[in-house]
Amino acid sequence: MSETTDTRRGRPGYDQRAVLDVAVDAFNEYGYDATSMGVLAERLGLSKSAIYHHFAAKEDILELALDEALTALENVLAAANELEAGQPDAPASDRLAAVLRGAVNVLVDKLPSVTLLLRVRGNTDVERRALARRRAFDRAVASLVVEARDEGSLRSDIEPGIVARLLFGMINSIVEWYRPGGPVDAATLADDVLAVALDGLRTPK
Amino acid sequence: MSETTDTRRGRPGYDQRAVLDVAVDAFNEYGYDATSMGVLAERLGLSKSAIYHHFAAKEDILELALDEALTALENVLAAANELEAGQPDAPASDRLAAVLRGAVNVLVDKLPSVTLLLRVRGNTDVERRALARRRAFDRAVASLVVEARDEGSLRSDIEPGIVARLLFGMINSIVEWYRPGGPVDAATLADDVLAVALDGLRTPK
DNA sequence: GTCTATATTGAGATAGAC
DNA sequence: GTCTATCTCAATATAGAC
Numbered sequence: 001m002s003e004t005t006d007t008r009r010g011r012p013g014y015d016q017r018a019v020l021d022v023a024v025d026a027f028n029e030y031g032y033d034a035t036s037m038g039v040l041a042e043r044l045g046l047s048k049s050a051i052y053h054h055f056a057a058k059e060d061i062l063e064l065a066l067d068e069a070l071t072a073l074e075n076v077l078a079a080a081n082e083l084e085a086g087q088p089d090a091p092a093s094d095r096l097a098a099v100l101r102g103a104v105n106v107l108v109d110k111l112p113s114v115t116l117l118l119r120v121r122g123n124t125d126v127e128r129r130a131l132a133r134r135r136a137f138d139r140a141v142a143s144l145v146v147e148a149r150d151e152g153s154l155r156s157d158i159e160p161g162i163v164a165r166l167l168f169g170m171i172n173s174i175v176e177w178y179r180p181g182g183p184v185d186a187a188t189l190a191d192d193v194l195a196v197a198l199d200g201l202r203t204p205k
Numbered sequence: 206m207s208e209t210t211d212t213r214r215g216r217p218g219y220d221q222r223a224v225l226d227v228a229v230d231a232f233n234e235y236g237y238d239a240t241s242m243g244v245l246a247e248r249l250g251l252s253k254s255a256i257y258h259h260f261a262a263k264e265d266i267l268e269l270a271l272d273e274a275l276t277a278l279e280n281v282l283a284a285a286n287e288l289e290a291g292q293p294d295a296p297a298s299d300r301l302a303a304v305l306r307g308a309v310n311v312l313v314d315k316l317p318s319v320t321l322l323l324r325v326r327g328n329t330d331v332e333r334r335a336l337a338r339r340r341a342f343d344r345a346v347a348s349l350v351v352e353a354r355d356e357g358s359l360r361s362d363i364e365p366g367i368v369a370r371l372l373f374g375m376i377n378s379i380v381e382w383y384r385p386g387g388p389v390d391a392a393t394l395a396d397d398v399l400a401v402a403l404d405g406l407r408t409p410k
Numbered sequence: 411g412t413c414t415a416t417a418t419t420g421a422g423a424t425a426g427a428c
Numbered sequence: 429g430t431c432t433a434t435c436t437c438a439a440t441a442t443a444g445a446c
Contacts, residue, residue: 013429013430014429015429029326030326030328031236031238031326031328033236033238033239034238034326034328036420036421036422037421037422037423038420038421038422046429046430046431047430047431047432048422048423049423049424049425049430049431049432049433050429050430050431052422052423052424053429053430054429056423057422057423058422058423119324121234121235121236121239123235123236123239152408153407153408154406154407154408155404155406155407155408155409156408157400158397158400158401159389159397162389162394162397163401163406165378165379165381165382166375166378166379166397166398166401167406168378169374169375169376169377169378169379169381170371170374170375170378171374172374172378173370173371173373173374173375173377173378174370174371174374176370176374177370184364184367189367192363192364192367192371193371195362195363196363196368196371196402196405197401197405197406198405198406198407199360199404199405199407200401200402200403200404200405201359201360201368201372201402201403201405202358202359202360202403202404203357203358203359203360203361204360218411218412219411241438241439241440242439242440242441243438243439243440251411251412251413252412252413252414253439253440253441254412254413254414254415254441254442254443255411255412255413257440257441257442258411258412259411261441262440262441263439263440263441
C-alpha cells in the first residue's frame with residue numbers, strides 16, 4: 001500500500017476521474033444537453049471554471065465516458081472471438097451466449113457510461129463517432145445471430161435482424177432500472193436474460 | 206367531402222397539428238433539449254415567432270405530444286380490462302397478450318410521440334407528470350404479469366418484476382429502429398415480439 | 411398566420427489572481 | 429487545483445406591424 005486506499009491522490013480537490021464520475025451521473029439524470037456546467041459545479045462543490053482545469057470542454061467529458069463504455073463492449077466481442085480461435089468447432093451459439101453474458105456484465109459494471117452511450121443522438125462529431133462504433137458492435141452481434149441461426153441453434157421463422165434488435169433491446173433496457181446494490185446481482189441478471197431470451201416466458205411444459 | 210382531402214384547413218400556413226408533427230420529429234432526431242426553436246422554424250420554413258402563434262411555449266409542444274402517447278397506451282389497458290369484464294374467467298395471460306400486442310400497435314401507430322415519451326427524463330413539471338402516468342402504466346402491466354404467473358401461465362423461476370421489465374424493454378426498444386413503410390409491418394412485428402417473448406429464440410425441438 | 415425586430419436569460423468558456 | 433470576474437453567444441420568448 002504505497003499511497004492510500006483512496007483512488008484519489010494529491011489531497012484536496014478532484015482529479016479527472018472524480019469529476020468524470022459526478023458528471024456522468026448528472027448527465028444520466030438530466031440528459032447531457034440539459035445538464036449545465038453550473039449544475040455540475042454545484043454537485044462538485046466547485047466553481048464552473050474549476051471544472052475547466054480537468055476538462056477543456058463539456059464535450060470532452062462526454063467523449064471520455066463514451067470511450068470507456070465502447071471499449072468495454074468491444075472487449076466483449078474480442079474475447080468471444082478468441083474463444084473461437086481456441087475452439088474452431090465450437091457452435092456460434094456459444095459465442096453468441098458469451099457475448100450476451102458479457103454485454104450484461106459490462107452494462108452492470110460500467111452502468112453510468114453505458115447508459116450515457118445508449119442515449120447519444122448524434123448531434124456532434126463526438127456523438128457521431130461514438131454512434132459509429134456502437135453500430136459496428138451491433139453489426140457484429142447481428143452476424144453472430146445469423147451464424148447461430150444458420151447452424152440451427154436459433155429459430156429460423158423470424159428474421160435474424162429483428163431477432164438481434166429485440167435481443168439487444170431487452171439487454172440494453174437494463175440500464176433503465178438496474179441499480180447496483182439492489183436486490184438483483186449481475187450474475188443472476190445475466191442468467192435471467194439468457195433464460196428469457198432463449199426459452200421465453202411461457203411455463204416450460 | 207365537405208372540405209378537402211388534406212388534414213389542414215384555412216389555406217396558407219400551418220395549424221397546430223402540422224407544427225406538432227414537424228416539432229416531434231425534430232425532438233426525436235436531436236433530443237428535446239438540443240432542439241432549438243430556431244431549428245424548428247427552419248424546418249417549418251417559418252420565423253421563430255410564428256411558432257408562438259400555435260404554441261405558447263416550447264414545452265407546450267412536448268406536453269401535447271406526450272399526452273397523445275400516454276392516452277393511446279392507457280387505452281390499451283382499458284381495452285384489456287373490458288375484455289376481462291366480458292369474460293370474467295379468461296386467463297390473465299390472454300389479457301397480458303392483448304396488452305403486449307396493443308402496446309406494439311401503439312408504438313408503431315404513434316411512433317413519434319411514443320419515442321419522445323420513452324426519452325423523457327423528468328426535468329420539468331410537464332416531464333414529471335408524464336413520467337408519473339408512464340409509471341402507472343408500467344405498474345399495471347407488472348401486476349398483469351404477476352397474475353399470469355400465479356395462474357401458472359408464465360414461468361415462476363424468474364422474479365415477475367424482472368420479467369415485466371425485460372418484456373417492456375424489448376417492446377420499447379422497437380422505437381429505436383422500426384420505421385413505417387419499411388420491410389416489417391406492424392402485425393408481423395407484434396407476432397414476432399409475442400413469439401420471442403413467450404417461446405424464446407431457441408430452435409423449438 | 412406570419413413577419414421583423416428586440417428583450418432577457420442562461421449557457422459554455424476564458425483571464426488572471428491565489 | 430481553485431477562485432472571482434467577465435466575455436460571448438445562442439436560446440426562449442415578446443412587441444407590434446402587416
